Amino acid sequence: MVINEEASMPRSGIREMLGELCYGTGLLHVLQLGRAWLRRDLRILAYHRVLDLRDPNAFAFDLDLVSTSAAGLREQMQLLRRRFCPMSLGDVVAALDAGTRLPTNAVVVTFDDGYDDNYRVAYPILRELGVPATFFVSTNHIDSGRPFAYDWLMYMILHAPVRRLALPEVGLDVPMPFLRAERRQLASRVLRRMKGLDDAIQSSLISRLEHEWQMPREAGHPDCRPMSWDALREMRAAGFEIGSHGVRHCMLAQLPPAQLEAELVDSRNALERELGAPATLLSYPVGGDLAFDARVMEATMAAGYRAACSYICGTNRQFALNRYALNRLPVERAMGTGWFAAMLTLPELMGYPTVGRIGMVGQEAACSY
Ligand SMILES: [Zn+2]
Numbered sequence: 001m002v003i004n005e006e007a008s009m010p011r012s013g014i015r016e017m018l019g020e021l022c023y024g025t026g027l028l029h030v031l032q033l034g035r036a037w038l039r040r041d042l043r044i045l046a047y048h049r050v051l052d053l054r055d056p057n058a059f060a061f062d063l064d065l066v067s068t069s070a071a072g073l074r075e076q077m078q079l080l081r082r083r084f085c086p087m088s089l090g091d092v093v094a095a096l097d098a099g100t101r102l103p104t105n106a107v108v109v110t111f112d113d114g115y116d117d118n119y120r121v122a123y124p125i126l127r128e129l130g131v132p133a134t135f136f137v138s139t140n141h142i143d144s145g146r147p148f149a150y151d152w153l154m155y156m157i158l159h160a161p162v163r164r165l166a167l168p169e170v171g172l173d174v175p176m177p178f179l180r181a182e183r184r185q186l187a188s189r190v191l192r193r194m195k196g197l198d199d200a201i202q203s204s205l206i207s208r209l210e211h212e213w214q215m216p217r218e219a220g221h222p223d224c225r226p227m228s229w230d231a232l233r234e235m236r237a238a239g240f241e242i243g244s245h246g247v248r249h250c251m252l253a254q255l256p257p258a259q260l261e262a263e264l265v266d267s268r269n270a271l272e273r274e275l276g277a278p279a280t281l282l283s284y285p286v287g288g289d290l291a292f293d294a295r296v297m298e299a300t301m302a303a304g305y306r307a308a309c310s311y312i313c314g315t316n317r318q319f320a321l322n323r324y325a326l327n328r329l330p331v332e333r334a335m336g337t338g339w340f341a342a343m344l345t346l347p348e349l350m351g352y353p354t355v356g357r358i359g360m361v362g363q364e365a366a367c368s369y
Pocket of ligand 1: 112
């Protein structure tokens with residue numbers, strides 16, 4: 001998931017213009033060849049939702065979770081096939097285990113959370129184009145069909161019939177804006193601040209609002225549904241990887257040891273029970289600096305996972321990477337094909353900023369899910 005100040009507005013600017021310029025002139029291809037000669041690194045793309053939105057402002061949930069449209073994903077995957085070497089995360093792990101070199105321009109495609117548009121929209125495109133991908137799902141949501149908590153909080157703040165938002169847990173007591181765009185910005189602020197709280201306080205804050213505003217998550221919503229186990233079984237049978245994103249989508253570093261272990265082991269067991277195959281890949285829920293640490297990485301290894309993805313922006317040098325803290329490149333709705341291509345070619349310059357592991361604690365970063 002992604003948080004930013006301009007939640008309702010696609011971001012553009014210098015990176016968008018630079019990306020389109022370099023892409024249009026063919027300069028990117030030359031730069032890509034040069035970079036591949038200088039260094040061999042693994043790029044892992046991070047998507048959440050793939051949706052066509054006629055009117056983004058009218059969307060009832062978190063716009064920043066919409067990574068691209070169906071047409072956008074198709075263009076991006078076609079570009080991967082033309083210019084890069086798409087491979088599965090499982091094959092990357094196998095290469096790491098064997099000590100063999102990854103192909104030049106290796107790219108992995110991943111999806112977090114387990115929204116049903118991954119099955120309805122993304123999966124048919126990936127299957128048609130033959131691009132492998134890993135879908136990280138929170139198993140309790142697949143079991144229950146319940147909406148994701150952070151997205152439901154966004155929904156509640158966008159729609160609550162109240163005049164004031166009082167959240168002492170995050171030090172906020174403000175009038176509820178009238179305009180939806182302003183409510184989106186306020187909800188993003190709440191989400192950012194909430195990420196610094198431990199899991200129990202986060203859960204109780206959301207539950208309190210569900211009760212006070214009479215907007216129970218159990219009611220559900222057609223625009224915020226997780227995938228089903230049947231859908232995941234079909235995707236797995238078609239060759240796609242299904243990994244763990246925890247049981248309840250908790251920030252693992254905010255959990256006491258027993259709950260941390262339960263999130264890792266129970267989600268793995270659920271995947272293996274339902275899909276009938278070993279589950280060895282994990283993506284840390286939220287994935288930023290406050291979501292995982294050395295304790296979480298050790299527990300992840302002890303629970304039997306072979307690799308884990310963060311949501312920290314960057315690439316991974318093959319012989320210097322931490323397989324339990326793999327950097328990724330978040331794909332954002334505002335990215336045109338030029339920016340996307342430029343991000344893959346020059347990730348340090350054109351990647352979308354996320355919470356880093358060093359020097360970012362306490363700051364409100366642009367992107368933190
Ligand atoms: Zn997530």
